[in-house]
Amino acid sequence: MSAGLLRAFPPGRTGAARRSLKQLRDRHPLPAGRAGLPVEEILFVVALYGDRALMALAPRFARDGGLTGRGGSTEREQPGLSCGSGSGMSCGAV
Numbered sequence: 001m002s003a004g005l006l007r008a009f010p011p012g013r014t015g016a017a018r019r020s021l022k023q024l025r026d027r028h029p030l031p032a033g034r035a036g037l038p039v040e041e042i043l044f045v046v047a048l049y050g051d052r053a054l055m056a057l058a059p060r061f062a063r064d065g066g067l068t069g070r071g072g073s074t075e076r077e078q079p080g081l082s083c084g085s086g087s088g089m090s091c092g093a094v
Helices: 015-027 039-049 051-057 059-064 073-077
Strands: none
Touching: 015 039, 039 051, 051 059
């Protein structure tokens, strides 16, 4: 699975990096659930989709561990998961 996926990108989001990410997401869609997925595939999907994958594949773990809502790009794509939204998600503060 990892063959050809590891590349060195310059810092920041470049057009090439966005295109590569889109191509990877097109080839590896977000699964509806984790049934039957090997651990490696779950980790790959979480790396590719971030909070959306965590909430789809391990919602209780993500919620209880405070792993979502830390201000990454996936929070901007999914309203209600970011800090201060009133969703009850943790911002990492104890």
